[in-house]
Amino acid sequence: MLTLALSAAITMVAAAMLLTMARLLRGPAPADRILALDTMSINAIALVMLIGMLLAATVQFEVALLIAMTGFVATAALCRYLLSGSVID
Amino acid sequence: MALLVSAAIGLLTACGLYLLLRPRVFSVILGLTLLSYAVNALIFLGGRLSATAAPLALPGAVGLADPLPQALVLTAIVIGFGMTAYLVALALRAKGETGTDHVDGAPPTDTPPGRAE
Amino acid sequence: MSPHALAALLLAPFLGVPLVLLLQARGRRWAAWGAAGAMAAGLAILAPFVSAVLHGGTVVMRWPWLPEWGMDVALRLDGLGLLFAGLILGIGLLIVLYAAYYLPMNDRLGRFYAMLLAFAGGMLGVALAENMLLLVVFWEITSLSSFLLIAYWSDSREARVAARMALAVTGGGGLALLAGVLLLAHVAGSFELSEVLARGDLVRDHALYPVILVLVLLGAFTKSAQFPFHFWLPNAMAAPTPVSAYLHSATMVKAGVFLLARFYPVLAETDLWLVLVGGTGAVTFVYGAYVALLKNDLKGLLAYSTISHLGLITLLLGLNTPMAAVAAVFHIINHAIFKASLFIAAGIIDHECGTRDMRRLGGLFRFMPWTATLAIVAAGSMAGVPLLNGFLSKEMFFVETINHPAFFGAMGYALPAFATLAGMLSVAYSARFVHEVFFSAATADMPRTPHEPPRWMRLPVDVLVALVLLVGLLPQWTVGPILTAASAAVLQADVPPFKLAIWHGFNMPLAMSAAALVGGLLYYRRRHALFALHARFLPRLASQVAFERAYRIAEFAAMRLMALADRRSLPTYLALFLGFTVVLGAWAWHSATPSSLAGPLPWGETDPVTWVGVALLAIGALGTVLLHRQRLIALVFMSVAGLVVSLAFLRFAAPDLALTQLSVEVVTIVLLLMALRYLPQEAVAESSPALRWRDAALAGLGGLGVAALCFAMLTRPFDTISGYHIAQSVPGGGGANVVNVILVDFRGFDTLGEIAVLAMAALGLHALLDGLRLVPQAGGTRTQDRYPVMLAMLMRPLLPLAIAVSVHIFLRGHNLPGGGFIAGLVIAIALMLQYVAGGIDFAQARLRLDYVRVLGLGLAIAMATGLASWLFGRPFLTSAHGYVSPPIVGSFEIASAMAFDLGVCLVVIGAVMLALTELGLLGCREQAPAQGEG
Amino acid sequence: MRRILPQPVVSLLILALWMALAPAMTIGQFLLGSVLAIIIPCFTQRLWPDRPRLRRPLLAARLFLRVLADIIIANIEVARLVLGPLDRLNPHFIEIPLDMDDPFVATIFACIITLTPGTVSVDIDRTRRVLLVHALNVTDIPGATATMKRRYEAPLKEIFGC
Amino acid sequence: MVTETILSLLVLVGGAFTLVGSIGLWRLPDFMTRLHAPTKATTLGVGAVVVAALVHTAATTGNVGVRELAISLFLFITAPVSAHMLSKVVLRPKTSGK
Amino acid sequence: MTHAPVLPILLPMAAAIALLLLPAANRRAVALVSMLTQLVVAGLLLVMADDGTVHVYRLGDWPAPYGIVLVADRLAALMVAVTSVLGLAALAHACAGSDRDGRHFHPLFQLQLAGLNGAFLTGDIFNLFVFFEILLLASYGLLMHGGGSARARAGIAYVVLNLAGSALFLIALGLVYGTLGTLNLADIAVVLAQVPQADQALVRTAAALLVAVFLLKAALLPLSFWLPHVYTAAGAPVAALFAVMTKVGVYALLRLEVIGLSGAPATAGLLQPWLPLLALLTIAAGTIGALAARRLAGVVANLVLVSTGTLLAAIAVGTPTTTAAALYYLPHTTLVTGGLFLLVDHLARERGPKGDTIDNGPPLPRALPLGAAFLVLAVAVSGVPPLSGFLGKVMVMQAVRDAPMGGWIWAALLVSSLVVALVLARAASAFFWEAAPDEPPAAQAEPALTGRRTVAALLLLVAASPLLTLAAVPVAAYARATADQLHARQPYIAAVLGAKPDVQRERRP
């Protein structure tokens, strides 16, 4: 049952990623695309954890943690760039 | 699987190469980054695909993924990162020196080949 | 006398080079004595060999040097060598004396004599070489010193161009000679003349014989100014007259005919030889004589006369008869003597009158009767007047033309007629020399009033003209022995009996001589018609101008070619590289044992998630390409591709890769964004459609190739050594994370190099951005709410937590995914966020870290860890690990690799932060856009 | 005490995080975590000037649980909105006047609002002392404002004593 | 069996909310409304998966730990920052820039 | 002594670290001491290698092929020695002042040496990649040292091309590992010889890609256009040091071809059909480029191409004799072109604003000594007798005589010699003879290089060719012994893997 549920969940997350990618392609504003990128990394966290459970592997955890810690950095940097034209100043 | 993965790497390579051939430094950097994705994946695949392999030498683990190409890729990633950082700085320096981000320091002109250096 | 004295003989002039350079400091007289001493020393060393060689002996010395490459210090002294050595040193001595007077008093002479001695040494080497490669070496030394000597008066443009022209022709000929000699040695099986000369039949029968012959002849003809390579010689007259007298009449130009004589036993006596050598000699003989008459410049006339006489010698050697060869040797001697004296005389005239133009000279006999007399005698010899030495060899030549076996029947008259005609021309230019300089009415515009030169300046002419007479009158007594010995050396066989007498009775040759004399004088009288004809129809391009023009054309052609081939365009370079690689790769596959692309392994099932992943990757990559001109957007697409790649690593059991890729990705995006501030935000489409299609095709081919290779690899099994790493990871490396153990232990040296690269990248970036000022191109306002408050506030708790996570990642790295590199990146990202959120001033003031030092410290720790193993007598980077069990804490493992990993961590932090802060600091010295964009 | 533990809450967080991440709960890990909890803030405290002090930890815990519950409820509500017909949406900007000065506490308030689906904190305007919020579906703006202030801002003011 | 059911439920809830978030991202009409979508994925989507992972680890290895919660901790710190920055980008005065 | 093979890498690395941590005042001293020590170590290595022993250094004490080994055989020792001599001269020249034109010159310089020495010494092909990257990144930094738009332009092209090269290197390495399952060169040689027929095409293609990478570094014709621009843009000491950079590519190709490729059916004959032709065209391109160059530095840069072409022509033929000839020619051409780059700087500074353009200029204050130096270097580089250039050329010509394209190579070498001699004569004429006497000596923008260190640096490289000529017997013998050792292959493989290699392999997947 769990395997089935996991597969279903993974499929859902994969679908979510495709939808996110569609938004990334469509835009229209740069902010939309950045939002899609941000969402993509959150989707990725879910995907990583789910696959980890499916494979009964524990090493996936650090990857998910790292995405959680650093995924927003790109978003923040891109936004700050759009706001003030620089990242660090 | 082998075919799909190969095609993906080929596509990444082609995209990277196309950007590499663009005349602006920024595109070139993007191209090199894409190319490095492809290259790293290729080295990694040198150890062959193993979707079910265990990643570590945990006691009792069987069917480990090949660790050697992974170590090579790690080295390659770090080196590639250093190179990208340097190229970024070089692009800025060149922009400062020549006033353009064209890879040849000047947009192409239509003057016939004359006295080159 | 030991044969090794030959080496001393050869060395004498070369040792003189530094000697005269040193002596010139004490005055020019000292330099002259030094040079003379070197020449005299050579003669003194030569003297003891004379009698042995004259009696048919050959002295050979051999010091093995590079025998494998045929290069030995081997010298020989035979008759021919002795003859040349004598000429070189004897005339050299006279020239040293003459030059001391000829060259202006402000010339310290050291440099001149040094070059002259270097030349003499080179020329001696040519004459004495037993090893053929050695011969080439000295051959080129003479070219080189001739180049320097012609340009001695370098203020003159003519001299400079003439020097380069001479170098081009004679140097080029030398290289042909080199090729010829190498082939000859290959065919004959030896580089030693003694052996090669004995294998004439072998060589002549070899398929390579024509090639060898042509190559050797190219060397000889260029050096001896044979038509059509003659043009450099008249221009070489820009050299000081002592040089002209010495190099360009008596010795160096004789090197070519010396070479013909040297290789006579190996290469001669074939029809090809007759045609090439005889033909070239004949043409040159007549051509030189014809042109000589037209020259107004005294030295020009002599130069063409020299060309003509060299042609004569060549012709003689080309006739393929032993007696002709003897005549050739004889004429070498005679020409050296009379032509040297004529040049010296010409130099005296130039020196005294301030001009060499015969149209301005005249009636000099009145002013300098003694010199004039000497010159007239020498000119007579040149014209072939009886009782003078030139007559004797010319007689021998006439004899050989009459009796030549290759010309019979009607053709039997052709050769003598030709010879007579050429003789006639010689007489004509000799007559012009004598008449226009010494007798015709003096014009008013001679720059100086001439008088007899100083006694010592004239001495060389005295000596040489005395020789002209002595040889002319007492040939057997003076030159008989050396002529025999030298001819024997040339022929490498018994010399046919000949009689050197001034009187052979009334015969055909005498008639020919007479005809030549009379005809020549008549021809001279009709010269004005000829001159008018030439002035009218042949406005000739000076060969010097032609050379310079040819050189410039070559230069320009080279530039055009380079400009066409090399557009200085990086995309083109890259396309070439890519194209080259694709072609090479395709050829390599094609030329191997044929095999199918797919290997034996099953292709494997594809699960839906992988499909989705590939779709995302494809969209990310294609989006980057299609939108690459909207740079920010392209960056977003690229980072999606990066994210998918790291997920793929994770999917296929490589968590370390995923972690690294993710964290590197983030820093890369930030770096690129920071750079993008100063670059155009959007690029215009500037490549033409054709170019885009070319690039797309190339990129597609490259991608296809990589995909094919990847597929071929994935479907084939292989045997790997990595089983060892897996097996040894825990027992040998003390860690369960094999990847990490490979990085810090099995292949720790790679990692050391990798952090060195990272450190250098940061240092290089630091150097590049030093003092750089740029105009920002990005939009956005910098004043409005620069540091969003939520970002600033939330980054504050994040930093300590991130550091804790980083320590966790660091410590577990040896056993689980993680390690120093990722830990360092996490810390660097957390630190970076402080800069992003609070600004560079805020963070810099509070962190107070010198990142260059952090970087250095990291490298030092990594290095020290590696070196520590030396203390235990183990190689660099040998690791140690073990368990320690302090009370309460419990047992935990310590591995030396951890210290190494700490170094890695610090380098990463230092490098990333140095890069980011330096890029950020660019903002502090931005230029206002108004000043920007040059 | 202040010298050794300049930021006790942060230290506690570090220790908690460390123990959470630790592969096994051992005394050694606890000691190591404690050492880190002491050392790390020494390095990082300078980057956090003027930090507020936690005065009511228990109240903080209660607020945390309340937020969690709100998140779950809001999630379901928003999911309905997203999947349903879009004309039912009633998006609005709301300006919530802030009763506190401390930017960090204001930021926590803004975070809570963002994390509960249906509302996103857009900006903290410190000069006007206003938190700008965007709500996905709101009809009663003053009511929503009051709810947020009551449920989150008031406890936060108490917790940090400002 | 109970654990497995709970686990399955959690996993499905996580997947569903993640999907809903992305559906919102695709469907919602303007940027400000789309900005609400990922919050679901962040909170309940990942949250449910994290809890599931926690339970899963405890059930399969017997180790009761809370380390997966660290993911949510970091997400709770960082997600508001993203939303904040993104909305600032959209709402910034249009006068700035080129 | 036991650690000698690793010293040429560790010494400059340690020096670089010290240079980063020490105060600026001591930098030159530290750098020069490090360089002199490297020279001593290089000498030691030469002596050690000269008895024919292949010294293997196992890093981390791991046995080959599992760990990384350094292999100090004759060839490696020779390359390290050449690098040390050139490095010493370049460094001494730089210490006259150009080292202060920008930041971090000395650490980068030391790491450049570490990279070069590492590339020569390593016995592991991935480690070779790492050292390539070290030496490349250092060279980027050194190239850009001092800044300026010419350097920026050249720098972009150089860096991007090399990054593309590195990517290809990695692709090739991925394929090599993915088929042969090993990275150690000796082990590669062993495995390569036993590749089953079905895999030969793949392995051969992978090897071809490696070859392409090395040829990019060596600057073979279609991949050579970048070189003149880069070398002319670089500062004099950097350009001098770069003289050895192309040799790294040549070295790697030689090593790979002889130890690995030539001995295996899969990769036999990979170079012979086409490399001689391209090498020939490279000689032609360098010669034409030298003729076309307007600046003396441009001439010298193109001469680097000629030397690459000559070396590759010899190596392509691939007999022990050609290798021996190439190995005599290699130190000669490296040191002489390096010396020319330094000399160009001397001349350019004395000529002031005229710089090194081949055009008449002010009279040179030091015409005689500089002219003598020019004469020696010009004679040496153009291969005119009597210096080592001639010897090298004669050796190469004899060695390639019977090769398929031997005649063409001869023609190329000879014509190139002549043209180069004429070009240099033209330059000499402009620099030393055409000085307008009434024109006052140039008011120098930069001080003339009369310091003891720079003069010694120049002297060292000017003396190189005469010394290589005088010492031709031992040098040629060393080259011959090196070639024999290399072509025997077995000494290398046995030293690395043991006489009876017993390598554990496991089949994947």
Ligand code: NA
């Ligand atoms: Na006259």
Ligand code: NA
């Ligand atoms: Na690691």
